[in-house]
Amino acid sequence: MDEFQEILQDFLVESFELVEQLDQDLVELENNPQDLELLNRIFRVAHTVKGASSFLNFDVLTYLTHHMEDVLNKARHGDLIIDADIMDVILESIDLMKALLVIIRDSSSDGGVDVSACVSRLDKCTGGSGKTEPPVAQEAPVVEKIEVKESAEDDEIDYENMDENELEAEIERLLQQRQEEDRVKREAKSSSTEDQTEDDTQDDADEPLVPISKAPVAVTPSPRPASIDYDSDSSDDAKAAAPTKKASTVEQTIRVDVKRLDHLMNLIGELVLAKNRLIKINDDVEERYEGEGFLEELNQVVSIVSLVTTDLQIAVMKTRMLPIGKVFNKFPRMIRDLSRELNKKIELEIFGEDTELDKSIVEEVGDPLVHIIRNSCDHGIETPDVRAGQGKSETGTIKLKAYNEGNQIVIQIDDDGKGLDAGLLKSKSLEKGVITRKEAENMSDKEAFTLIFKPGFSMAAKVTNVSGRGVGMDVVKTNIEKLNGIIDIDSELGVGTSIKLKIPLTLAIIQALLVGVQEEHYAIPLASVLETVRISTDEVYTVEGRSVMRLREDVLPLVHIGDIFEVERILDSSEYAYVVVLGLGTSKLGLIVDTLVGQEEIVIKSLGEFLKGIEGIAGATIRGDGGVTLIVDVVAIMDMAKHVKTSAIADSNSDSALLMREKTKASDYTVMIVDDSKTDRMIMRKSLEPLGVTLVEAGDGQEALGILKQGSHNFDAMLIDIEMPRMDGYTLATEIKKYNRYKNLPLIAVTSRTGKSDRMRGVESGMIEYITKPYSADYLSSVVQRNINFRSEFL
């Protein structure tokens, strides 16, 4: 079972690779029908697939390829000229072959496709009725063909011509022969004392008998004798061994399961995270032990680790890279079919097919490219007479280019067709209700071009086979954006259209800009960040209820990241704000953030099944400190920004209103005492207890801040000592004043520092009263009463 599956897998992988190459070769062949080298190559493909499929008992596939081979063989010997009609038949048969291979891959059998019609057409090409065939060639090629076959092919082809009974008899015979040999060998061995190696080979020879005999039973329920596989296996071994050996010396490649590469990539991801963490720790250590000798050594190690990690990451990324030619290969064929279908003359030029990108991306860009090229053929390139009338060459050209640009890959599709008409695009979209009149008026040409990507938009007057459903280009946009890619479109009326797809090289690890809002951090993919600017709050204007700012010549719509992600505004926003200018194709958006943290390499992690699909969040990453940071989905944010209600300047009143709650008894008042000395705290407590207010104590600034952040008490005043460990009174006061809701909280310094400068510092940091130790209990009590508006009736 396993071995059969293994052979089947190899067969499928090989066949799909061959067929891929085949398409391109065939189209080329049509242009150079005399190219013997090409013909031979094509013939070999049909031959190889036929040979292998007959091993594996795929009768339909064998039948089909056999007839293909006939046609090609004739052409190879110059007995048949391949013209467009014959090519159509051959291409059709190759399509059938592909379909069969897919069926085999999915179901391990080749039923369900009717090939007889195609085969009879193939036969027509070789047979006398073929209209393009020179009459002389009628007899000769048949003879020749048989000769060729006998010389070129192994005996397994002969089985093909046998009927069932003959085949079984032959197999029986071979099996017996083989068993006979084995027995003789075994006997010889047991009678003599031979070395271990021969014993091993003996075992190997025996082994296949057992597992293989089960294979056909499990895969195809036909009651054929198990020996078939045994036989084919042995000859397959013999045949396959030689070419693989040869190939490996030439190409020096190993086939690796993608899962292993994925696993490797995950591990690298972990390593990158660990590296980030190491760098952070290194920075901390550097700060703390500045000037110490061991630092240099540590620095060296850290930088080596970080360097090697980066190299390793690139190396592993490279192992996952595939040439984009894998995708490009199918287009010559597609263009050929389309040009025949549309009665246009179109030529495809491909550049940079060796450009490499990540496997997962290669798989994703195929569909979008198909749609773009179809679109270019259908809407872009004009019919030959129109082109001639405009003084262009009758044959339209589509150029497909791929090249690297920074850590992005650019795929460019240029056509020299009629170009896009911005005015027409606008009026069409208006007609279809894709945009409003107002939007149309404000639209630049470049923006109008992007209308072709809107769902439901189509320029085609009628729905054809090729296009006109208004679906294709929408698919392009969603697929490319899924890859974090950008589409850039440019066009000149009458000259042509150029579409650029800019796609990041890899999906797993990206560069990101980390931004802060209040106490939260978010990562924005750097590929979408155009620039960052610092603005003061009075540079923000409001137009029709939306915040905008002027950025050089442009007006940039603004949105606060906190509004999008429902961040609670606790800290007071300073008078400056940072704006991250996001760009996606032609649209731009300014994202207001509180702080810019920096650029970091991040590993994208999924949020999992439970939290997937949260609007505006593309995933998460783990930072150097072990915390989780969410990654912003720029595409979604652009969309969300349109609906978010603006509250660019936080409304602090609601929070302070909370503080002003009605006091009905003395214990509704809450005062915090911050002092590191227990005795001092006790003295203050004793002075205030007669008032009946609630008292909360903290041992230092940090603790006090922690209590405030918890928000479990509504404080009416704070008594703060200046000299404290961890965080002193001044710092505490400054920190407290950063919070909107504590802006008006009375802070009373209680200290033994009496210098004028101390008092000044106290005022600067936001203290409103200054009580010097020692003080009388009454004095303290009266100061507190005054500051919390204590109502005397509670006394």
Add this chain to the structure above:
Amino acid sequence: MSEKLKQIISKQNKVDEDINHSEDIVQLVGFIIGDEEYAIPILAIQEIIKPFPWTRVPQVPKYIVGVFNMRGAVIPLIDLRLKFGLNPKKHNEDTRFIVMRHGDDVAGFVIDRLTMAIRIKKSRIGPAPETVNGDDTLIDGVGKQEDKIITILKVNKLLERDF
């Protein structure tokens, strides 16, 4: 000495076998949310950890407090108090995160306090009360102890996205 050891080992094996053979026993872990005691099968628990920092996630129901990093995996954190409609409570000494797994789904759950591991015979577990029956209920059954009853929760339901 080895003789003695063997004896002990064989004795232990015997005890284990006895339990396995006597009757089907379910092992549960009990915990408190609000005033109620709940339990989930011990095999559904990946680990139980003390609270540590998490990251808030926007645009999700209140009871999903965020995500946290558990050895490189990003895992959602769900507050069962809020999920069960109770008032939020500050995390304290007893608060724990229980990380539960069902198939590929993993999530952390905030609970007020752990009680203990419970071994209970299958026959002592009754069905969920009639009134809460149905496909939507989070309750798998009710385990009867000598002095109390424990609500056993469906882990797969807890891990199901319901928004």
